[in-house]
Amino acid sequence: MLPLPALIAIGVAGLALLLLLIIRFKMQAFYALILVSILVGLAAGLPMTTIPASGDTPEQLGIIQAIIAGVGGTLGSVAVLVALGSMLGKIIELSGGAESLAGKFTRWLGPKRVGVALVIAAAILAIPVFFDAGFIILVPIIFAFSKIAVLNPIKFGLPVAGIMLAVHVAVPPHPGIVGGATILGADMGWVLIFSLIISIPLAALSFWVGKVINRREYVMIEATKEMFDNFGTEKASINAGLRDGEKAPSAFTVLGLILLPLVLIMLGTTVAPAFEAGSFWNGFLSMIGQPIFALMVAIAAAMFFLGVRRGWSAGKLGEVMESALPSAAVIILVTGAGGAFGKILTETGIGGAVADVLAGSGMPLLLAAFLISLIMRAAQGSATVAITTTAGLLLPSVAVLGLDTIHIALVAVAIGYGALGLSHVNDSGFWVVTRYLGLSVKDGLRTWTPLTTVLGVVGFLLTWLTYAIIPMS
Numbered sequence: 319m320l321p322l323p324a325l326i327a328i329g330v331a332g333l334a335l336l337l338l339l340i341i342r343f344k345m346q347a348f349y350a351l352i353l354v355s356i357l358v359g360l361a362a363g364l365p366m367t368t369i370p371a372s373g374d375t376p377e378q379l380g381i382i383q384a385i386i387a388g389v390g391g392t393l394g395s396v397a398v399l400v401a402l403g404s405m406l407g408k409i410i411e412l413s414g415g416a417e418s419l420a421g422k423f424t425r426w427l428g429p430k431r432v433g434v435a436l437v438i439a440a441a442i443l444a445i446p447v448f449f450d451a452g453f454i455i456l457v458p459i460i461f462a463f464s465k466i467a468v469l470n471p472i473k474f475g476l477p478v479a480g481i482m483l484a485v486h487v488a489v490p491p492h493p494g495i496v497g498g499a500t501i502l503g504a505d506m507g508w509v510l511i512f513s514l515i516i517s518i519p520l521a522a523l524s525f526w527v528g529k530v531i532n533r534r535e536y537v538m539i540e541a542t543k544e545m546f547d548n549f550g551t552e553k554a555s556i557n558a559g560l561r562d563g564e565k566a567p568s569a570f571t572v573l574g575l576i577l578l579p580l581v582l583i584m585l586g587t588t589v590a591p592a593f594e595a596g597s598f599w600n601g602f603l604s605m606i607g608q609p610i611f612a613l614m615v616a617i618a619a620a621m622f623f624l625g626v627r628r629g630w631s632a633g634k635l636g637e638v639m640e641s642a643l644p645s646a647a648v649i650i651l652v653t654g655a656g657g658a659f660g661k662i663l664t665e666t667g668i669g670g671a672v673a674d675v676l677a678g679s680g681m682p683l684l685l686a687a688f689l690i691s692l693i694m695r696a697a698q699g700s701a702t703v704a705i706t707t708t709a710g711l712l713l714p715s716v717a718v719l720g721l722d723t724i725h726i727a728l729v730a731v732a733i734g735y736g737a738l739g740l741s742h743v744n745d746s747g748f749w750v751v752t753r754y755l756g757l758s759v760k761d762g763l764r765t766w767t768p769l770t771t772v773l774g775v776v777g778f779l780l781t782w783l784t785y786a787i788i789p790m791s
Contacts, residue, residue: 325667332357332663351658388657399610408639412641418568433473433525434525440481454750475755484738494705502716512727513734527773582612663698688733735775740774
């Protein structure tokens with residue numbers, strides 16, 4: 319392995335080159351990510367082909383094999399969700415359902431309160447639902463509200479995405495914080511209590527910071543602009559949607575279809591563990607609570623209530639669902655390339671090198687927990703990897719200090735908020751949010767990256783304040 323300064327320099331140079339290619343030279347993001355992944359791998363000394371395990375030496379992935387593994391690992395969890403979520407949104411959209419629901423909420427809350435209501439709803443929904451799935455489910459509603467208010471979807475979408483990610487990284491049962499807390503031996507109940515309490519002011523902060531960022535107007539990228547402009551008007555182009563004299567479905571029907579997958583996911587998350595592992599009910603509830611299965615059920619229900627009952631033929635339903643895939647394909651490919659870049663940075667040891675330096679610096683434990691997690695997140699993109707890796711690095715320090723149950727839980731929460739900040743081009747969530755909201759890479763770095771970083775820093779400061787106020791037992 320190269321010396322630490324060399325690894326860090328390669329990582330910084332790789333990120334700088336990637337941003338230069340995308341922002342300055344307008345290179346397509348998918349190609350740029352793969353190209354820079356290859357160059358960083360070569361510069362850091364990754365083998366050009368996989369070296370099999372030998373004796374005590376583990377297998378070392380070659381550059382191309384690492385890229386394939388990174389793409390596959392990311393798309394395994396994202397691709398199906400993006401495709402299914404897009405289909406569900408398209409059925410709701412072309413049936414007139416999104417507009418119906420948006421109109422009902424606007425009448426209930428008034429146009430000035432819609433943004434607040436969406437942030438509150440997003441914070442609650444994000445507790446049992448993974449970030450990608452929850453945000454994708456809410457996208458058609460964000461589009462519908464934006465259409466009615468004649469606003470760029472970033473106005474509503476940015477603060478919604480911010481609080482959903484804040485909940486995702488710090489509130490159990492999400493995988494990163496659960497894994498980190500388990501490694502540290504933290505009590506999951508205390509982690510849940512503290513992270514939920516801190517999420518309340520973070521929801522308000524996400525709304526306020528979103529308003530500040532949105533004082534500036536951002537030009538929507540062409541692919542998203544076309545999708546947004548055609549939202550609710552594609553009926554003529556594919557001969558779907560409302561027929562003459564036909565009313566849109568009721569807002570309550572549409573709301574039920576949106577809540578259906580969320581309820582199923584909640585059952586899998588909160589009720590399934592109450593049954594003995596291996597029992598029928600544990601297996602059944604765990605299966606229906608998987609986001610992919612839950613979205614499949616919701617799509618089937620939408621096909622019936624918004625399609626078949628409205629007289630749509632099987633052919634028309636197929637056209638409507640297929641029309642959702644082209645825009646989803648771009649998001650899927652770029653997201654996968656971001657996973658490849660993250661995998662290369664992990665395999666080269668760049669993120670770990672920076673983390674090791676911080677771990678041995680002698681700084682306060684809670685600050686080290688936050689900074690190591692933040693650097694790991696920035697270096698390789700995955701919040702889950704950042705949290706679990708940081709927890710493993712700090713486990714010896716936590717054991718030596720002899721912290722009590724409450725303070726160990728707060729260390730885990732601080733690690734979680736470290737993994738919230740600095741979301742950028744190697745994070746799949748960055749591409750999901752920016753592509754759905756129509757942000758260019760440059761504008762994404764001006765908006766989404768600062769929002770996640772502010773939320774992460776404030777979440778950590780609130781955690782540190784709690785850590786200092788509560789006496790050690």
